[in-house]
Amino acid sequence: MSAPQSKTGPLEYRTQTGQMNILGFWIFLGAEMALFATLFATYAVLFGRTANGPTPGELFEPGTALTMTFLLLTSSFTCGLAIHSMRNGSLKSLLTWLIVTLILGLSFLGFEIYEFAHYAGEGATLQASAYWSGFFVLAGTHGLHVTLGIGWAIMLLIQLAQRGLTPTTGTKVFIISLYWHFLDVVWIFIFTGVYLIGMVM
Amino acid sequence: MKLDEFFVTGEPLIYGGMVAIALVTSAIIFLLTYFKKWGWLWREWLTTVDHKKIGIMYILSALAMLFRGGADALMMRVQLAFPDMNFLDAQHYDEIFTTHGTVMIIFMAMPFLIGLMNIIVPLQIGARDFAFPYVNAMSFWAFFFGAMLFNVSFVIGGSPDAGWTSYTPLAGAAMSPGPGENFYLLGLQLSGIGTLATGINLMVTILKMRAPGMKMFKMPIFSWSTLVTSFIIVFAFPILTVALALLTIDRIFGSQFFTLTGEGLPMMWANLFWLWGHPEVYIVVLPAFGIFSEVIATFARKQLFGYTAMVWSMVIIAGLSFLVWVHHFFTMGAGSFVNSVFSVSTMLIAVPTGVKIFNWLATLYKSKIRITVPMMWALAFIPSFVIGGVTGVMLGMAAADFQFHNSYFLVAHFHYVLIAGTVFASFAGLIYWYPKIFGHKMNERIGKYAFWFFVIGFHVCFFPLYFAGLDGMPRRVFTIIPEWMPLNVIATVGAFGMGIGFAIFVYNVYYSYRHSKRETTGDAWGDGRTLEWATPIPIPHYNFATLPHIDQHDAFMAMKKKGETTFDEAKVEPIHMPSNSGRPFLMMAILAFASFALVFEWITLAIIGLIGTLIFMGLRSFDYDEGYHIETDEIKKYEQSARRL
Numbered sequence: 001m002s003a004p005q006s007k008t009g010p011l012e013y014r015t016q017t018g019q020m021n022i023l024g025f026w027i028f029l030g031a032e033m034a035l036f037a038t039l040f041a042t043y044a045v046l047f048g049r050t051a052n053g054p055t056p057g058e059l060f061e062p063g064t065a066l067t068m069t070f071l072l073l074t075s076s077f078t079c080g081l082a083i084h085s086m087r088n089g090s091l092k093s094l095l096t097w098l099i100v101t102l103i104l105g106l107s108f109l110g111f112e113i114y115e116f117a118h119y120a121g122e123g124a125t126l127q128a129s130a131y132w133s134g135f136f137v138l139a140g141t142h143g144l145h146v147t148l149g150i151g152w153a154i155m156l157l158i159q160l161a162q163r164g165l166t167p168t169t170g171t172k173v174f175i176i177s178l179y180w181h182f183l184d185v186v187w188i189f190i191f192t193g194v195y196l197i198g199m200v201m
Numbered sequence: 202m203k204l205d206e207f208f209v210t211g212e213p214l215i216y217g218g219m220v221a222i223a224l225v226t227s228a229i230i231f232l233l234t235y236f237k238k239w240g241w242l243w244r245e246w247l248t249t250v251d252h253k254k255i256g257i258m259y260i261l262s263a264l265a266m267l268f269r270g271g272a273d274a275l276m277m278r279v280q281l282a283f284p285d286m287n288f289l290d291a292q293h294y295d296e297i298f299t300t301h302g303t304v305m306i307i308f309m310a311m312p313f314l315i316g317l318m319n320i321i322v323p324l325q326i327g328a329r330d331f332a333f334p335y336v337n338a339m340s341f342w343a344f345f346f347g348a349m350l351f352n353v354s355f356v357i358g359g360s361p362d363a364g365w366t367s368y369t370p371l372a373g374a375a376m377s378p379g380p381g382e383n384f385y386l387l388g389l390q391l392s393g394i395g396t397l398a399t400g401i402n403l404m405v406t407i408l409k410m411r412a413p414g415m416k417m418f419k420m421p422i423f424s425w426s427t428l429v430t431s432f433i434i435v436f437a438f439p440i441l442t443v444a445l446a447l448l449t450i451d452r453i454f455g456s457q458f459f460t461l462t463g464e465g466l467p468m469m470w471a472n473l474f475w476l477w478g479h480p481e482v483y484i485v486v487l488p489a490f491g492i493f494s495e496v497i498a499t500f501a502r503k504q505l506f507g508y509t510a511m512v513w514s515m516v517i518i519a520g521l522s523f524l525v526w527v528h529h530f531f532t533m534g535a536g537s538f539v540n541s542v543f544s545v546s547t548m549l550i551a552v553p554t555g556v557k558i559f560n561w562l563a564t565l566y567k568s569k570i571r572i573t574v575p576m577m578w579a580l581a582f583i584p585s586f587v588i589g590g591v592t593g594v595m596l597g598m599a600a601a602d603f604q605f606h607n608s609y610f611l612v613a614h615f616h617y618v619l620i621a622g623t624v625f626a627s628f629a630g631l632i633y634w635y636p637k638i639f640g641h642k643m644n645e646r647i648g649k650y651a652f653w654f655f656v657i658g659f660h661v662c663f664f665p666l667y668f669a670g671l672d673g674m675p676r677r678v679f680t681i682i683p684e685w686m687p688l689n690v691i692a693t694v695g696a697f698g699m700g701i702g703f704a705i706f707v708y709n710v711y712y713s714y715r716h717s718k719r720e721t722t723g724d725a726w727g728d729g730r731t732l733e734w735a736t737p738i739p740i741p742h743y744n745f746a747t748l749p750h751i752d753q754h755d756a757f758m759a760m761k762k763k764g765e766t767t768f769d770e771a772k773v774e775p776i777h778m779p780s781n782s783g784r785p786f787l788m789m790a791i792l793a794f795a796s797f798a799l800v801f802e803w804i805t806l807a808i809i810g811l812i813g814t815l816i817f818m819g820l821r822s823f824d825y826d827e828g829y830h831i832e833t834d835e836i837k838k839y840e841q842s843a844r845r846l
Contacts, residue, residue, distance in 0.1 A: 016409075020332045024405045027435055031397060035439035038476075042447065042458070042469065049464035051457075126456045130465040133456035137447065151815075155822045168825065 010087060011170035018171035025175045029182050036186050039141060040193060043134040048201070051129035056198030059119055065195040068111045069187065072146075075104035076184040083177050091165050094173070098157060101180065105150050112143045135194065142190060145183050152176060209359050212293060214276075219356050248781040250334035252319050253740060255341045257638065259316025260631065262345055266309040267703070269352065273301035275700055278662075282693035284680040294679035295362040299385070300355065302365025306485065307389060308348040310619065313627040314488040315344075315399055318427045320638055321630075322403060324733035324740070325421040327412025327748045327756075329776060332405040335821070338785035340395035340402065346793035347392025350800070354384035358800065361385035364677065366478070367448070369459035369470040374452040380800045386449045387796040391789075393438055393445070400434030403427055412732065414750040421731040421756075422498075422511055426491025429515045430484050433522060437480035444473035453802055468533060475526035483522040486618065487515055489626030490557060493579045496629050497561050499728050500576035501568035504755060507560040514553035521550050531602045540599035547597035554590060558583060571728065574648035578629035581656045582621055589617025592667065607677075610670025613663045620659055628655075628706070636725030640738050641717035643709050651705035658698020665691045721845075730755035735767045737843035743776040746836050768840040775830040782826075788817035 006014050013019055050056075082097035116136070119125075126136045156172055163169055209215050233239050246254060276297055280289045289297065319337070323330055331337045354360045358380035363372035372382050407428045411420065420428075447458045448470065457463030459470045498505040505511065527535055527543035561583060570576065592614040596605050605611055636642045665688040674685045681689060724734045735757045736744060747769040753759050760766065795810025840846070 020405050020409050023409060024333060024401050027401045027404055031401070031435045031439050034436045035443055038440045038443040038473065042443070042473070045466060045469055046458070046464075049466070051462075051464040126450070126454060127463070128457075129463045130457045130460075133447075133450070133458050133463075133465075137450065137456070137458075152822070155819060159823065163825075172822075 010174075011089075011165065011167055012086075012174035013171075014167040015171075018167055021171055022175060022178075025178055029178065032182065036138075036141070036189075039134075039138045040189065043138045043194065046130040046134040049130040050132070053128045053132070054119075054122055054124045056131070056135070056194075057201060059122055059124055060195055060199045061115075062195075062199060064111060064115055065191060068108050068115075069191050071104050071108040071111070072184055072187050075101045075108070076181055078104065079177050079180045083174060086165065086170060086173055089165065091160065094165070095157065095160060098153060098160075098173075102150055102153055102157075105146055105153075105180075109143060109146055109150070112139070112146075116140075135198075138194065139190060142183065142186055145179075145186075149176065149179055149183060152179075207357060209356055214289075214293070215356060222356065243783070244781070247786045248338075248783040250330070250338045250779050250781055250785075251742065252323050252330050252334065252337060253638070255337055256316045256319030256321075258341060259312045259319060259344070262348060263309050263313035263316060263627075264707075266304050266312070266348060266352075270301050270304040270309055271700060271703060273297045273304070275696055277301065278693040278696040280679060281681060281689045289679060291679045292362065295364075295677070296355070296360035296381075298677055299361050299364050299367075300351075303351065303361075303385065303389070304348075305619075306365065306481070307392060308344075308351065310485040310623045310627075311396060312344055312348075313631075314430075314485060314623070315396070317492065317627075317630045317634065318403060318423075318430075318488060321634060321733055322424050322427050323406065323410070324637075324736060324744060325424045325731050326407060326410060326415060327732050327745055327751070328406060328410035329744050330779065331402050332410060333402050334779040335782060335785060336398050336402050338782070339789060340398040342786050342789035343395030343398070343792070344392040346789050347388045347390070347395065347796075350391060350793055350796055351384055351388030354381060354388075358384060366471075366474055368474075369448065369451075369467040370461050372448065372470075373460055373467070374455075375460065383449070383452060383800040383802075386445050386452070387800055390442065390445045390449070391793060391796050393441055396434055397438040397442070400431040400438065404431040404435065407431075412745075412748045412751050412756070414752050415756070418509065418512065419751065419754055419756075421754075422494040422505060422508065423488070423491035423731075425512050426487045426494075426515055429519045430487045433480045433484050433487070433519050436523070437477045437484070440473060441477035441481075444470065444477065447473075449799075453799065468530075471530050471533065472526065475529045476523075478529065479526045480519075480522045482618075483518055486622045487518065489582075489622045490515065492626040492630040492633070493561065493582055495731065496575045496579040496633050497564050498755075499633070499726060499730055500571045500573055500579075501565050502571065502728055503564055503568045504730075505560070506563035506566075507556075508754060510556055511560055514556045517553040518550060521546060521553075525550065528597055528599075528602070531599045532606045537599075544597055544599040548594055551590060551594050558587060573726070574643070574645055574652060575629045575633035577649070577652050578625045578632070581652070582625045582629070585621035585625070585656075585660070586618060588664075589614055589621055593618065605670065607675055608670035609666045609674045609676055612676045613666035613670060616663045616666075620663070625656075628652075633726075634733070635713075636720050637723070637733060637736075637738075637740070639714075641713060641719050642725060643713045644717060647705060647709040647712055651702045651709060653702075654705060655699050655702025658695045658700075658702055660695070661698060662692045662695025665689075665695075724757070724761075730758045732756045735760060737768075737840065739843075741836075741839050741843070743778060743831050743836065746776075746840050747772040766844070768844060770837060773833045773836050773840075775832055776836065777828055777830055779828040780826050784817055784820065788814055791817065 012022065078097050079101045082094050082101060085093035085097055119132075124132045126133055153176055156169070156176060159172070160169055208219075233242060246258065249255065276289060277294065280294060319331075361367065361372075361377075361381040361384055363377055363382060363385075367382065367385055370376055407420070407424055447456070450456045451458050451460060457465040459465055459467045461467065494505055494511060525543055525547045527539060528547045531540050531543075592610070596602055596611060596614055632643050632648060669685050669688040669692070672685060672688075674681060720738045723736045723738050723740075725738075732751070745767045747767060749760060749765045749767075749769070751759075791810055791813040795807045795814065798804075798806035798810055
């Protein structure tokens with residue numbers, strides 16, 4: 001990297017480009033927060049408007065939702081371990097933890113696809129009622145984010161294998177970890193706001 | 202799909218439009234080929250990541266859109282002055298007021314201001330470019346293709362016709378079948394991506410790339426207005442993204458968000474739309490305030506009065522802008538308590554806005570005012586905007602709004618704030634910075650003709666409409682009763698006055714290009730106060746060779762006193778620059794193709810386009826191009842010749 005570079009401090013913050021990319025991504029996450037807040041608000045407004053169709057209380061399964069939560073929360077933890085390895089300068093352990101994170105993310109997605117298919121089979125489709133439109137778009141937007149994150153992380157794995165740990169790749173890994181933790185936070189709100197409340201109402 | 206369903210048929214005006222589009226397109230292709238300019242177009246413009254060139258492209262596109270939106274406006278005014286002539290039928294009139302509103306807000310006002318921000322903000326804060334030049338190019342092409350997608354609707358598929366607010370259930374699939382509304386949804390979605398990215402880009406640029414010593418509260422006021430605007434963009438545009446996406450899913454995939462079936466809630470659209478829409482009003486007016494502040498300070502030849510109050514009032518306006526959205530639909534039945542809360546928050550906005558008005562007046566007070574064309578626009582803004590603002594407070598009183606709602610009183614109000622605010626500022630800003638951008642001033646004499654035609658035309662057009670509204674004339678009608686005729690005829694005369702003013706302005710661009718004296722120094726007006734005036738002319742690619750330590754407002758004023766320039770030969774170092782790339786253009790062209798396919802609900806093609814876009818994002822991820830350096834010799838050579846040392 002030709003831009004001015006410091007030799008100390010966390011790897012991802014050593015170049016000015018790195019610092020700006022990270023700040024830019026934080027601001028982007030602010031925008032994402034506004035996006036999910038709007039989806040949550042829409043879901044809350046449409047809550048209960050099931051138009052004589054299936055209700056969430058009939059369909060939500062505590063087991064599935066809880067498993068998905070554990071998978072995603074654990075993946076957030078392993079993602080943290082990946083960043084910890086990066087700070088220690090260990091490429092191998094970084095790659096390992098990233099791959100573990102990805103496997104957990106993929107399993108989460110598998111459960112979500114199963115869950116969506118199951119609901120659709122019971123007559124709760126996107127078109128069934130306003131409530132289910134709100135549910136599928138909120139949970140689906142989160143799922144789409146996870147999917148894109150997995151594709152993105154795979155590209156980073158290839159770049160890490162090709163180039164090793166540099167301030168540039170370090171910044172990229174740090175940014176995707178921010179993204180991953182953010183998706184985890186959103187999921188916590190989905191788990192409580194959508195699944196837990198949906199099951200008791 | 203048959204060809205006569207794909208193209209719009211049966212309307213002579215639209216056939217004329219098709220012929221015009223075909224002629225202009227072939228003329229452009231012919232000229233580019235004849236003068237062998239294709240390579241130049243690709244190398245210098247389509248692949249550029251230079252903030253100055255991107256800004257110029259924004260402004261050119263915005264002027265084209267101003268022409269299109271203005272033509273829509275004149276057609277509506279002709280119809281309302283001669284309602285029995287059957288110039289436009291009801292359907293065509295509906296389409297035109299829809300495209301007029303959308304084009305003017307989304308594709309004229311915002312890009313014009315973003316274009317000025319693009320060029321000026323990095324220069325004002327002493328930066329070499331944006332924080333993310335590649336993203337900046339992507340933003341521009343997202344806006345450009347979004348605008349093209351929206352504009353092509355009037356010859357292909359049919360224009361949207363549910364108003365620029367696109368209220369459901371009218372805009373839903375049941376009542377507006379066909380591609381028209383889809384054009385609205387996807388055109389806005391595409392350009393919205395660009396706006397959001399620009400907001401993030403400008404925030405990082407301003408927070409991280411200011412000149413050494415330039416603290417936040419030493420920053421020029423236009424840059425401050427840009428920072429505050431970016432903040433609004435970042436938190437308001439995702440709401441629009443969601444609203445548009447939900448309605449798109451409703452229309453194309455049959456979900457039930459805003460439908461009358463399946464317990465959908467059509468009124469939720471109005472809430473989501475205005476949760477974005479009201480902050481949007483401030484997105485287009487805060488930069489205008491910033492421009493007027495710069496112009497007034499320069500030509501009053503005084504430091505801006507109450508700088509800190511100016512900044513804080515903008516911050517307060519930005520905060521309040523998210524808390525007033527319900528005032529757009531007091532009559533929808535939210536109940537008196539909710540209406541009262543939003544009535545009070547609406548009127549509160551008048552306070553910080555009033556602070557700004559008095560600060561401008563105080564800047565002018567006892568100053569030696571230099572009357573130039575940009576200053577005339579700024580001086581015309583203050584009283585005109587106050588009229589718009591005061592009638593806004595009238596509309597903000599919920600009880601009274603039940604009378605004003607959806608009448609021409611409202612139409613007159615928002616044209617008073619948007620034209621006197623945003624459009625006057627666009628002209629003021631462009632003429633003020635014109636010599637900086639193009640190396641010569643716009644002719645002052647012709648500029649004054651354009652000014653007087655436009656400003657007098659504006660008042661003649663919109664002032665009578667307040668009274669038409671009080672007489673009960675509703676908005677969005679294509680025919681009127683005889684009592685409203687006189688006022689409408691006057692308004693139409695005024696509208697053509699504005700049209701003549703705009704035509705003179707465009708002629709002035711050509712005239713000045715041919716005849717204006719070329720500038721030799723960067724400080725074209727001689728009274729420049731802020732850092733953008735410190736660069737030589739034409740602005741070097743890298744903007745600043747060196748920067749002095751900046752420790753006060755009006756950095757360039759201080760530099761002039763101390764005899765400093767942005768070229769200190771001893772301190773010149775190689776400057777790191779980003780490389781050009783054609784990928785932003787191609788990626789957004791492909792995304793526009795996907796959007797176009799989705800408009801016609803050709804799902805397979807849309808998916809192919811989306812995959813293409815993702816591939817381009819992947820290519821960017823694997824792109825480790827680190828740009829290049831401009832060497833010190835080259836910088837010294839340029840600065841010495843430009844500064845005639």
